[in-house]
Every structure is written in structure tokens, then in C-alpha cells.
Amino acid sequence: MEILVLIKQVPLDSNVGVDPKTGVIKRENAETKLNPYDLFALETALRLKELAGGIVTVLTMGPPQAEAAIREAFAMGADAGYLLTDRAFAGSDVLATSYALSQAIKAIGAFDLVVCGKQTTDGDTAQVGSECSEFLGVPCLANVQTIEVIDPGAVTLVYDAGNSFIRATVQLPVLISVDKDICQPRLPSWNRMQASKGRVVKKITLDDLADKNRSHYGLDGSPTQVVRIFPPEHETTTELWDDGDLASRLFSFLQEKKFLQELA
Numbered sequence: 001m002e003i004l005v006l007i008k009q010v011p012l013d014s015n016v017g018v019d020p021k022t023g024v025i026k027r028e029n030a031e032t033k034l035n036p037y038d039l040f041a042l043e044t045a046l047r048l049k050e051l052a053g054g055i056v057t058v059l060t061m062g063p064p065q066a067e068a069a070i071r072e073a074f075a076m077g078a079d080a081g082y083l084l085t086d087r088a089f090a091g092s093d094v095l096a097t098s099y100a101l102s103q104a105i106k107a108i109g110a111f112d113l114v115v116c117g118k119q120t121t122d123g124d125t126a127q128v129g130s131e132c133s134e135f136l137g138v139p140c141l142a143n144v145q146t147i148e149v150i151d152p153g154a155v156t157l158v159y160d161a162g163n164s165f166i167r168a169t170v171q172l173p174v175l176i177s178v179d180k181d182i183c184q185p186r187l188p189s190w191n192r193m194q195a196s197k198g199r200v201v202k203k204i205t206l207d208d209l210a211d212k213n214r215s216h217y218g219l220d221g222s223p224t225q226v227v228r229i230f231p232p233e234h235e236t237t238t239e240l241w242d243d244g245d246l247a248s249r250l251f252s253f254l255q256e257k258k259f260l261q262e263l264a
């Protein structure tokens with residue numbers, strides 16, 4: 001079984017710079033980690049491989065340093081890794097990112113299953129999985145809770161449809177996204193890290209894609225343009241009370257601000 005996992009390198013915390021002109025996160029010098037939700041996607045794939053056999057490949061789109069995310073996936077047990085990287089992809093919004101990823105998936109080869117995390121902790125749109133499935137022309141099942149049976153041609157799984165859980169049998173190939181309650185990710189292993197040190201992370205650039213039209217990628221291919229990025233504005237005022245009947249005063253204050261109802 002050929003399983004592809006989409007993984008993304010994200011900033012370690014929210015303390016990252018933003019380019020004031022383009023509104024794009026400056027990722028070059030930011031400390032990074034593997035998107036936490038993608039650990040669950042990778043673990044799901046590794047468990048399926050243990051059950052059904054096959055190969056687990058990871059793919060990420062990002063700057064050259066995103067190779068570290070692939071090396072981390074190797075240390076968890078992934079067999080092969082691809083880095084989609086080219087200046088042509090800089091500034092891609094979610095649509096252009098999904099298009100570039102789906103082009104790369106087609107360039108790598110045929111897959112039975114593509115597994116994504118539920119969302120990232122930086123972009124946070126939770127749209128990449130479903131958009132990739134559209135571009136790939138395969139079904140998409142989001143919020144998969146359990147994978148019950150995997151056959152050569154189909155998979156039976158349970159997914160959360162919001163107000164109900166649905167058990168479905170779907171023909172492969174299919175794209176799924178998983179949340180953090182599907183399994184407990186294993187820790188990266190030092191032995192696997194050492195064993196995979198010499199493994200090549202294959203680079204994919206625009207030249208390797210079937211669609212080489214630059215205007216379909218990056219800022220040009222992005223219908224979303226960042227107008228402004230700014231921290232949320234909070235209006236906070238402070239009053240200090242240190243004499244009188246503080247309890248009654250607090251009670252009246254809370255009533256006045258409509259935090260408490262008048263007692264009948």
C-alpha cells in the first residue's frame with residue numbers, strides 16, 4: 001500500500017516576524033517544529049503500514065530548511081521524503097499551496113491513501129486536505145476517528161460529521177484528514193534517526209511539475225492577498241478600590257455591567 005502523508009513545518013511559537021510589505025510570515029530565521037496535528041497523520045500512516053504493509057512517503061512544501069521536518073518524519077519511521085521548494089511558490093495562499101502540493105503528488109506517483117493533519121498551528125485554515133482532494137480528483141473524508149479495515153482496494157473508517165459519526169467504506173485512492181484523538185504518536189527514535197542520516201530528501205521544483213505556468217503558483221496564483229496583519233486590539237481599563245463596602249460596590253458594578261441579574 002502506498003501511503004503519502006502531508007506534513008508542514010510551523011513556527012515553534014507565535015513569536016515570529018511578519019514582512020510589513022507582503023504580510024507574509026518570515027520563516028527563514030524562525031525556530032520551527034513539525035505541525036503537531038501532522039504527527040497524528042504520520043502515526044496513522046505508520047500503523048496502517050504495520051497492518052497492511054507498504055511504503056510511507058512524506059511530502060512538505062516549504063523553504064529549504066523544511067527538510068528538518070522530513071528528517072523528523074524519518075526518525076518516526078517514514079520511508080521516503082520529498083521537499084517541494086522553489087521561489088515560484090513563495091507567497092502562496094491556501095489555494096495555491098494546495099494546487100502546488102497536488103501537482104507534486106501527481107509528479108511523485110500513484111497513492112492509495114493521502115493522510116493530512118486536521119489543520120496547522122500557523123495558517124490554521126484546515127482547507128489544504130479538501131482542496132488537494134479536489135485537485136487530485138479523489139474523495140476526501142475529514143475528521144477520521146478510526147480506521148477499521150483496510151483492503152487492497154478499499155478502506156472502512158469512521159469519521160466525525162459534526163453531529164454524528166459515520167462509518168463508511170470508500171474505494172481507494174482516498175484522502176483523509178485526522179484529528180488528535182485518532183492515536184498517540186510515537187516518539188522519534190535515535191536509532192531510526194541515525195539509520196536515516198544518509199537518506200536523500202528528494203527536491204521537487206517547478207520544473208518537475210506537469211503545470212509549469214508560474215502564474216498558477218505563489219502570489220500570482222493566490223486569490224487571497226494579505227491586506228494587513230495586526231495583533232488583536234484589547235480595550236482594558238483598571239480601577240483600584242481600597243475603601244468602603246467593597247462587596248456591595250462590586251455587586252452593584254457587576255449588575256451595572258450586566259454580569260449579574262437584579263434579584264426578584
Ligand SMILES: Cc1cc2nc3c(=O)[nH]c(=O)nc-3n(C[C@H](O)[C@H](O)[C@H](O)COP(=O)(O)OP(=O)(O)OC[C@H]3O[C@@H](n4cnc5c(N)ncnc54)[C@H](O)[C@@H]3O)c2cc1C
Pocket residue numbers: 006007008024025027035037038041059060061062089090091092093094095097098101115116117118119120122123124125126127128129222224225226
Ligand atoms: C496571501 C498569503 C501568502 C502566504 N504566503 C506564504 C509564504 O510565502 N510561505 C508560507 O510558508 N506560507 C504562506 N502563506 C500561508 C500558506 O498559504 C498556508 O500556510 C498554507 O496555505 C497552508 O494552509 P494552512 O497552514 O492553513 O494549512 P491547513 O489547511 O490548516 O493544514 C491542513 C493539513 O494540510 C497539510 N499541509 C498544510 N500545509 C502544508 C504544506 N506547506 N506542505 C505539506 N502539507 C501541508 C498538513 O497535513 C496539515 O495538517 C500565505 C498565506 C496567504 C493567505
